[in-house]
Amino acid sequence: MKAVVLHGHGGLDKLVFQDVPVPVPGDGEVLIEVTACGVNNTDINTRTGWYSPNVKSALTAEIGLKGVADDAQELGTWDRDTLSFPRIQGADAVGRIVAIGVGVPKDRIGERVMVDPCIRDIALPALSQGINYFGSECDGGYAQFTTVAAGNAVKIQSDLTDVELASFACSYSTAEEMLVRIDLKAGETVLVTGASGGVGSANIQLAKRRGAQVIAVAGRSKEKLVRELGADEFIPREREDLAQAIEEIVGHRGIDAVADVIGGPTFGQMLRALRRAGRYVSAGAIAGPCPEIDLRDLIYKDLQMWGVGNPQKSTFTSLVGYIERGEIRPLVAKTFPLEKLREAHMEFVSKSHVGKIVVTI
Template structure:
């Protein structure tokens, strides 16, 4: 196959508003040892794209990721802007963690038989020499150029072959959100018959969690915007609490009784965080993978201490989790939930739609 020298890409030129996204011609990536080149067909939009572009990951930012921040970025006065691991970024950068496409070329020490494979990208680039939960060293589309381009490169092990009749757009909705959700359930070891409380249940990770928890045979109590109740219940949620209600502790207690939640999967953080800990039973489990409603909530340590709670944070799913996810997709055990698609040149419009939080599921870019 003849490969072009140049390609179209949406390039992030710095921290800030939508104007930092520029649609331009850039060189097709050169392959290093162990890399593959993917002709991208589609790529999903994720919170990490917005967080990185706006500078919301900066430790000095204490507020929720509001629609205004999503459109304009954080204050230009912030001096500690960075990526998800608070490491400095190099610009320009191509974002996009959820690329789906076809391998069209391979670098040294990669079998040429991989050319032609349909793949999805495992966005967590790992150093296997490190302990299992410490292996994530780079994130595709963050510290490493990603999928908002006609072509992208990635280590061969992160280009995972998939056999599915789903469309490219559907496949591009899974990688980041669903692997994060599954890793959250792995960490809390969710079992059949247990009751799980899920916050932010209409978003990419939240909606994935509903499906993944039901796949495990758990009872799901989902929290989300009132207007999205029907869509969330359609995913399998057993009970629903409107976010607008506010009194989470009382609402949960009405459904299951006092402190009867086995685990909480939280992707929002914010002012209801302390109530999430209150609803947990003795030795209950809490796991977080997001804090867009507020990263610095109050905590009553007495809930943590005297109930012997267990808590986890998830930023880097394990390779085994991603491999399991691919199996679920291929066997049809989970389904995609694509709210809307945009062209690559329309990424600014896609970000605008994303931060409005009016959708359920994923927004996907068609390349």
């Protein structure tokens, strides 16, 4: 079969379109014929080595294209014990089950499925069950066929195309888990950063679904599209005084919550803008992973802070329900054929798009 294989940390040259054997489903696994797969930050982070604790900078376009410096790499994945090469990436696979392993019911053959990318050990406590990630610690969806545990191949009944379905799994399950952790409620105000990207645009829709008021932060040129997604207020990313901009919208009372995917130099301003007992949740740090924090904001305002890397199974189940009931809509910015994955990564790191980039297979 054809696949794009990652042969090490580095630049786009590490992605090679080649022939590899069709995988064989093991016990409890299914074989999926993949038709589409979304591109995510985790693909770029892993390829470039940006997850290494030695990397302190933002995920710049240059790093996205060339990788981090050799002396900064240290098993660059969020689970530093299990990444190995060669590796087939791609977390957001959609397709049909064409074969099964031992222990999987035969009637699953032919099902249209989305892959839940978080591979879990259900014997562990709920928030620590995510032990592997599809397309990172095990081979993923940038291939004509892929295998995954049967429980992670989730049947979907929807009129959406496979390309549209491939825009959901990673970004939307992460975004929904963020809102689950902070228990966002109707009438509350949430700041959404990176609002034009996959997780950020998902956060807008999912927060509006809950009846919350959304203040979105994104590049000035993307305001129209971000507002069309449902954002109530918009702050240009180019504005440096974020806390002041928020105060101009909500006054001195502060905001209830922050759903952040950028980190970086505005991190402290986000904490400052929260009301007493406000909630902050992060699922990304593309603007810088090592921001300065004033612990007095955390301590004396009784703030709550969460990190999200591995959504719970219940969150993915909820997401599938939202899709099937038409409560959220896909936002596909551009598609590329599998053999053009390098170009898809170039488009992704340019950050010129709104929504998701999807690879067709």
